[in-house]
């Protein structure tokens with residue numbers, strides 16, 4: 284995904300982290316994944332939002348999907364402390380194929396509907 288508009292350099296990766304932390308009180312003010320076990324995050328980048336969600340909802344397990352190996356490599360580092368609560372899939376979210384996994388078909392169907400213009404977490 285070489286044509287991603289913001290690029291993947293370390294300054295941009297840090298910007299994503301700072302942006303997520305700054306916006307978290309507003310973004311997650313009315314978001315409650317307390318009743319969810321598994322969450323699918325398409326376009327998860329370096330895991331900046333993922334970290335906030337994992338901290339906010341301790342029962343949640345998150346599957347991070349990103350088409351960039353560089354972003355996922357940084358996400359693995361950033362989220363290492365969460366162990367098996369997070370897994371990483373390098374794939375184009377527009378043609379998502381997670382194979383056999385614990386996320387329900389309905390969640391995957393919703394994910395397939397999430398185009399690159401609307402990257403949002405999906406849970407069951």
Ligand SMILES: C[S@@+](CC[C@H](N)C(=O)[O-])C[C@H]1O[C@@H](n2cnc3c(N)ncnc32)[C@H](O)[C@@H]1O
Nearest residue numbers: 299326327328331332349350351354375376399
């Ligand atoms: C602006 S970053 C956002 C990362 C994260 N959601 C956050 O807020 O910190 C967008 C991410 O979407 C990924 N992306 C763009 N198009 C994608 C696609 N079709 N499938 C999977 N990932 C995609 C990029 O590689 C990038 O890491």
